[in-house]
Amino acid sequence: xxxxxxxxxxxxxxxxxxxxxxxxxxxxxxxxxxxxxxxxxxxxxxxxxxxxxxxxxxxxxxxxxxxxxxxxxxxxxxxxxxxxxxxxxxxxxxxxxxxxxxxxxxxxxxxxxxxxxxxxxxxxxxxxxxxxxxxxxxxxxxxxxxxxxxxxxxxxxxxxxxxxxxxxxxxxxxxxxxxxxxxxxxxxxxxxxxx
Numbered sequence: 001x002x003x004x005x006x007x008x009x010x011x012x013x014x015x016x017x018x019x020x021x022x023x024x025x026x027x028x029x030x031x032x033x034x035x036x037x038x039x040x041x042x043x044x045x046x047x048x049x050x051x052x053x054x055x056x057x058x059x060x061x062x063x064x065x066x067x068x069x070x071x072x073x074x075x076x077x078x079x080x081x082x083x084x085x086x087x088x089x090x091x092x093x094x095x096x097x098x099x100x101x102x103x104x105x106x107x108x109x110x111x112x113x114x115x116x117x118x119x120x121x122x123x124x125x126x127x128x129x130x131x132x133x134x135x136x137x138x139x140x141x142x143x144x145x146x147x148x149x150x151x152x153x154x155x156x157x158x159x160x161x162x163x164x165x166x167x168x169x170x171x172x173x174x175x176x177x178x179x180x181x182x183x184x185x186x187x188x189x190x191x192x193x194x195x
Contacts, residue, residue: 025163027081032138038079045129046072049122070115073101075126078167084174085109120168128160
């Protein structure tokens with residue numbers, strides 16, 4: 001199956017590859033690359049894409065050159081399969097690695113959701129960069145198929161952006177359904193205590 005997807009992908013038939021990518025790419029990219037390499041890719045992506053998307057004045061305003069903390073945190077969480085904002089918030093408070101990414105700051109759900117909505121394109125680019133690194137770490141420059149194709153790199157980037165779109169859509173859907181699930185549970189509890 002992986003070989004079929006890679007052949008379709010490399011030969012330019014991206015329709016089959018797009019639908020299969022989501023099932024091919026692991027939910028947690030640490031299955032394909034080492035956790036330290038994943039962190040390095042997250043930092044690299046956040047620094048690269050944040051600074052290239054900002055005006056020169058914004059870049060000089062932060063003399064330390066650190067990327068925004070939430071960009072790094074969300075990219076890492078999405079790359080490790082944690083999409084719901086409640087899960088990201090929980091990891092900020094309980095996961096040592098995510099706590100280090102937060103550099104001592106704590107964020108509530110609303111702040112995380114607002115950042116995601118205002119910076120979704122930036123998050124997509126960062127995630128795509130990290131996912132591409134994981135792909136190349138797993139399959140190499142041309143995967144297991146020895147075919148030279150100049151469209152490979154462009155197609156790979158496009159596919160990783162599509163995966164980023166899927167993960168962000170899932171995050172939004174999870175955030176939308178979480179209050180409904182809680183409300184439903186509270187309603188059941190009230191009905192049980194009233195009976």
